[in-house]
Amino acid sequence: MAAALRGPGGRFRWRTWAAAAAAAAAGGVRGAARSAAAGRQDYDLLVIGGGSGGLACAKEAAQLGKKVAVVDYVEPSPQGTRWGLGGTCVNVGCIPKKLMHQAALLGGMIQDAPHYGWAIQPVLHDWRTMAEAVQNHVKSLNWGHRVQLQDRKVKYFNIKACFVNEHTVCGVAKDGKETLLSAEHIVIATGGRPRYPTHIEGALEYGITSDDIFWLKESPGKTLVVGASYVALECAGFLTGLGLDTTVMIRSIPLRGFDQQMSSLVTEYMASQGTRFLRGCTPSRVRRLPDGQLQVTWEDLTSGKEDMGTFNTVLWATVRRGLSALSPASCPSSVNPGSESVLLSESSSASTSVNRMSAECSEGQSRQRLSGPGWPGPSMPCSEAPGRSRAASQSSGLPRSLSGFPEFSERLEVRP
Ligand SMILES: Cc1cc2nc3c(=O)[nH]c(=O)nc-3n(C[C@H](O)[C@H](O)[C@H](O)COP(=O)(O)OP(=O)(O)OC[C@H]3O[C@@H](n4cnc5c(N)ncnc54)[C@H](O)[C@@H]3O)c2cc1C
Numbered sequence: 001m002a003a004a005l006r007g008p009g010g011r012f013r014w015r016t017w018a019a020a021a022a023a024a025a026a027g028g029v030r031g032a033a034r035s036a037a038a039g040r041q042d043y044d045l046l047v048i049g050g051g052s053g054g055l056a057c058a059k060e061a062a063q064l065g066k067k068v069a070v071v072d073y074v075e076p077s078p079q080g081t082r083w084g085l086g087g088t089c090v091n092v093g094c095i096p097k098k099l100m101h102q103a104a105l106l107g108g109m110i111q112d113a114p115h116y117g118w119a120i121q122p123v124l125h126d127w128r129t130m131a132e133a134v135q136n137h138v139k140s141l142n143w144g145h146r147v148q149l150q151d152r153k154v155k156y157f158n159i160k161a162c163f164v165n166e167h168t169v170c171g172v173a174k175d176g177k178e179t180l181l182s183a184e185h186i187v188i189a190t191g192g193r194p195r196y197p198t199h200i201e202g203a204l205e206y207g208i209t210s211d212d213i214f215w216l217k218e219s220p221g222k223t224l225v226v227g228a229s230y231v232a233l234e235c236a237g238f239l240t241g242l243g244l245d246t247t248v249m250i251r252s253i254p255l256r257g258f259d260q261q262m263s264s265l266v267t268e269y270m271a272s273q274g275t276r277f278l279r280g281c282t283p284s285r286v287r288r289l290p291d292g293q294l295q296v297t298w299e300d301l302t303s304g305k306e307d308m309g310t311f312n313t314v315l316w317a318t319v320r321r322g323l324s325a326l327s328p329a330s331c332p333s334s335v336n337p338g339s340e341s342v343l344l345s346e347s348s349s350a351s352t353s354v355n356r357m358s359a360e361c362s363e364g365q366s367r368q369r370l371s372g373p374g375w376p377g378p379s380m381p382c383s384e385a386p387g388r389s390r391a392a393s394q395s396s397g398l399p400r401s402l403s404g405f406p407e408f409s410e411r412l413e414v415r416p
Contacts, residue, residue: 046183051087054189084142104241127219202286221312232317
């Protein structure tokens with residue numbers, strides 16, 4: 001969840017090839033960071049990511065007397081959903097999910113109630129009311145987290161961070177304002193986000209993900225959930241429980257990586273409650289029909305035949321990837337992304353072996369390194385990095401991820 005580098009002597013340290021070279025030339029990165037120019041700030045610990053991991057880490061460190069800052073920034077989902085401090089769990093994960101499950105369970109109890117002697121009039125569920133209550137609760141948690149940080153004297157920055165060097169990050173606010181923050185130790189706790197399939201026509205244009213479902217103002221209606229991860233099944237579960245016509249499309253097996261006997265029990269139970277399963281199928285196209293419905297075309301992988309169905313909502317729950325925004329190309333001070341390099345651990349005994357870490361585009365492009373020659377030196381202002389180009393910034397539009405590095409993702413990459 002959260003990741004840090006522990007160097008010799010229990011010290012957290014970040015090391016980049018470029019920074020190492022620059023440090024040698026400039027007499028030490030830390031020295032440069034210390035001689036902070038106007039606008040720079042020094043912290044004992046800087047946490048990138050204000051989710052469960054980052055907030056816990058920041059609060060603990062502050063309680064131990066450290067000067068701590070947290071930077072958190074939520075990139076809106078492709079459908080424009082945005083939320084506040086607290087990360088996935090609070091805003092688009094555990095919390096809203098459990099509340100929606102609770103709503104579904106209540107519906108089930110109401111259905112059972114007449115058998116226990118309760119005289120129940122037909123009861124209808126109103127998505128709008130539930131969603132508003134869930135969203136208000138989440139907003140109260142956002143606020144609570146801010147207050148907790150303030151109480152513990154943890155400075156909070158609502159900025160999107162990327163590394164400038166081993167002790168410095170550059171953060172960009174919504175209005176484009178840049179802030180340079182330096183710290184002795186930097187923790188990465190950036191979590192993960194759902195990704196859309198890039199090869200399916202209409203997937204991004206017409207689909208949503210778990211980042212959106214909890215923030216919908218209107219009922220999603222008849223829904224196709226594509227995927228077999230726990231996120232997919234949980235969303236399908238509460239949608240069914242709320243009385244919505246719900247179908248789950250699975251390419252191979254549900255809940256890969258989980259005990260398969262348990263996963264069978266889960267899917268059998270879901271089917272008994274009314275969730276439809278399309279197994280061994282993979283979608284190939286989503287189109288919007290003139291009446292506004294979504295027409296999904298899929299292939300049955302066993303027969304090779306094509307089939308179609310119409311839905312009001314298509315929810316993609318196939319892949320989650322982490323660390324999308326720390327690569328230099330996502331930074332305004334980005335330099336030639338082609339010469340990016342790897343974040344290195346100073347010690348092979350580091351708690352996170354960062355020399356295994358590399359960033360790659362989720363579209364399967366060749367592996368790219370995180371920093372490298374031409375990477376701004378330690379005393380370089382954010383906006384004056386050499387080689388900065390529009391093209392470099394634009395290339396950051398590609399979602400990037402860390403592969404082979406489970407600590408940096410939520411290990412949710414369950415491909416059906
Ligand atoms: C639908 C769903 C249901 C779930 N249910 C459960 C459950 O029941 N139980 C459970 O234990 N787990 C559950 N999870 C998983 C749980 O939500 C995550 O494991 C957990 O939230 C991860 O916490 P984190 O701190 O690592 O990352 P996150 O909570 O994702 O926080 C990372 C934060 O960093 C921010 N960030 C990223 N990059 C940058 C950057 N460059 N600069 C600044 N900020 C940045 C992100 O916007 C985010 O706010 C669920 C997840 C989902 C999607």
